Amino acid sequence: MDHLKPTSANSPPLTPLTFLDRAATVYGDSTSIIYNHTTYTWSQTHKRCLQLASSLAGIGIRRNDVVSVLAFNIPAMYELQFAVPMAGAVLNNLNTRLDARTISVMLRHSESKLLFVDSHLQALAHDAVSRFPPEITPPVVVLIKDYNCLLNDDVGIVTTSYEDLVKKGNKNNSLSNDDVGFEIVTTSYENLVKKGDANFRWVRPVNEWDPITLNYTSGTTSSPKGVVHSHRAIFILALDSLIDWSVPKKPVFLWTLPMFHSNGWGFTWGMAAVGGTNICLHKFTAGDVFTAVNRHHVTHMCGAPVVLNMIANSPNAKPLHNPVHFLTGGAPPPAAVVLRTESLGFIVSHGYGMTEVAGVVVSCAWKEEWNRLPVTEKASLKARQGVRTLGLTEVNVLDTESGLGVKRDGLTQGEIVLKGACLMLGYLKDPRATAMCMREDGWLYTGDVGVIHPDGYLEIKDRLKDVIITGGENVSSVEVESVLYCNPAVNEAAVVARPDKFWGETPCVFVSLMDGKDGGGSSDEILKFCRERLPHYMVPKTVVFMAELPKTATGKIMKSTLREMAKNMPPSMGNSRM
């Protein structure tokens, strides 16, 4: 059989971009996007993405250039998930909750060429770009104007080359910080769409391992890591997630999950595959969710447990007319929240994933017979991470000492490891971190500690890396600690998760102060120090002063003890001194 090798006919690169061409044929007249009073069909979305991709290519964006996006869940954000890679570029979605300093670091690290910015995030983008040192060219900023003003949106200057944009951009991009109301764009998003060619032949990847996305994640070190995914990984993940969640044709998908979170767990592309309708929301309350669900007959939505919690506890909560499938992940959903939302008519599924695996690759795979169990038992089964999806090749829990698989008894803990086609290519410009994560033994080490139950289902027990998950966002305790350690008043600092009814967890810091500085370190000062250096969600919500942090014999801070303390704090307890 050895004479049979791949040919050009049977090995065209796998890529999710082919979903959009097909959607234009099969679902051309169906609604693709609804956002307030803006509505598109799949043939319009297809055309707009081709036009935008053509404009990007036209101004000089080349294969493997990075194009960044800082936007809420608006139509442009959805379109860019296709248009940027259709121009051959690598799509870099930025977390809108980050601070200007972090965004600036990411833009520089990725050497981003263009930055598309939601009009509501203009100031943040400006701040980030203005932090570039004069010798480094910042990305050209392209404004996505408010959708309410779109009708008057043809006044932007259309330039013909990237160099031109850089030149004009830099000129306007005055570095003086007090120039707040200035114009940082030389063209607008809608102008790029309008001037593009709808017959553009989009840039197919040369190889399916070519990069398609760059998503920054808070890692264990103080600098963020850029996770790069291939076209192949995204193709497999997107189809895999549709099957795992049994998504039918033409679902109505409500975007409560930020698209910048692993590209909406791959459902941005997945919706094109099944001709779904994307209901976009800018910012939302629980009331907005119920309104959208009823108005648009929503069938599917995703979100962190904090969104599930928001829905469950909303005064607007009313039983649904039709069931809505809710896929949650990022942290195990609390049993009480699952029960409450299911009683309203939501069908909750729970999946496990991480930026490094592009979406959900382990899921709680519900069994019919479990429906007969008592409600609390059901909820705790649903909170388990579960089994690998079809797209993942293997999952295991390895003993951290021996490296062997742990006993499947639901008790023996080890590190969760993964192997499969949805895994990242690696971290951008960080071969050391890549090799630490994806090791030579063929496993990706998640840093999560788990057990395997006798029925083969996986459950996360703890996090090796002490990541705190607050409102669906990962906060690396090490990252926060490294900032605290910059404060001259601080002697020692340790950040752990404190359980929180609303956020799931919040960062809680235990601090001992330098000799003689006891009086000088107030919790307000500590928090102010953090706020100036960290995005809002990373800033500790609780500060506890201790004379000395508990340590092991070898001098290592006993985080497990601190975690226990944080866990047992009365809800009323704020910042304190011990």
Add this chain to the structure above:
Amino acid sequence: MDHLKPTSANSPPLTPLTFLDRAATVYGDSTSIIYNHTTYTWSQTHKRCLQLASSLAGIGIRRNDVVSVLAFNIPAMYELQFAVPMAGAVLNNLNTRLDARTISVMLRHSESKLLFVDSHLQALAHDAVSRFPPEITPPVVVLIKDYNCLLNDDVGIVTTSYEDLVKKGNKNNSLSNDDVGFEIVTTSYENLVKKGDANFRWVRPVNEWDPITLNYTSGTTSSPKGVVHSHRAIFILALDSLIDWSVPKKPVFLWTLPMFHSNGWGFTWGMAAVGGTNICLHKFTAGDVFTAVNRHHVTHMCGAPVVLNMIANSPNAKPLHNPVHFLTGGAPPPAAVVLRTESLGFIVSHGYGMTEVAGVVVSCAWKEEWNRLPVTEKASLKARQGVRTLGLTEVNVLDTESGLGVKRDGLTQGEIVLKGACLMLGYLKDPRATAMCMREDGWLYTGDVGVIHPDGYLEIKDRLKDVIITGGENVSSVEVESVLYCNPAVNEAAVVARPDKFWGETPCVFVSLMDGKDGGGSSDEILKFCRERLPHYMVPKTVVFMAELPKTATGKIMKSTLREMAKNMPPSMGNSRM
């Protein structure tokens, strides 16, 4: 980004075999197979496949050895779709409708090591094996005993090595043809299952391009071609088909489509992916279908239009209690048949595929708005082949002269070409045929002539290669003609399709006889000659004698004229003289 390359963690080979391990965890207690009084769960099927694979490896079956199967849709046939590749071998399903001569040719061509045989096909297998010349070792035949006799099935001799089996097999495998009732097996299927190790670590492909299946197809030449598929292609095809047909979790799948037809269009593996229940049928009537549908609450089934026709015209036909999804392919379903079966409660989908693409890769992708059209218009839309599935990268219709895509006007004809990950690796030991089919321009040439409608949907109009599709089986006219040309009485012969209410089409032969042999060539003689040399379904149903066949100026037989004649023959017309 160039530093980011595939690693062992993110590039484990894609293979559908991983579906079975997962099914044992997620669907362990659910029913996997029902066949008369035999029932298995997914954990039993998983265990039996591992045991069988372990026995195959134990007796010496090695990576890339070919293992053949000649069986109806019985549980063993289903298990072998997993067990053979789990031993690292290449699975070669044989068409049970073939004659012994053709099967013998295939076994020799593939150098098959083992042949699993359904007890009801023992005589055919014996005949095929006994045709091996003495200097060539035939495959060892392993009998799959009748499931009614399974309880007494532990009398077989279990041997320890393949060499041993060959030795014992050959000794018993007396070549005398009149030894009909003899014992050709040295061990039985159930013995191999029983003696195997359920903890066997199945043989993973080294590379996802490694071969998994070998399926013979009637091609344009007189010798059958062996289509080899990779693990990767089957993985993609299986998931793709589940999404395209919106197959939910735990469907109940009735096996009317022979599993030897492209491994049941990939649904053999697909059912493990979604934890379906496989309802096996040996041979069946329309009555059996209705009985099975009602008894087992069948949700999904596949079959050629001839099966749809059989159901539509059955006196047992009664409206269904619950809708049954019926996926048809191989030939366009006649409008009247679609209407009649849909009125009973079947939901008919239509797909297009071929052995070379592993399953359905173009499908009629129904649009909601078409439901409002008149019934006949609906049926003709449903008969179109449609649009590519998500797993196929591109499809086009090329002008045979210029090689350019035809106008999308529903009128301009060209050859249908495909590009995508589900395409075969190539033809076994036939690089010339492989290169003719998958050309350097990156397309697989299907040999089918089609048009593209203005809405982007594809429709087959004719077949370049004059293939006749009779009862879902492809008959190559060239193959039948080459047999006819061996008859000394025959001067010229041309075989074309004659429309047939039941079979869709039947082969119709136009013959001119040698000078002076006019009296000697009766239609009975011609048919007898064919029957001795061809499988039954390939034998022409109509013979027409002509003084001379119509020809073009360059001397080429005008098949189009003959096809017109065959099309316009009155139904009553049998063999005739013109």
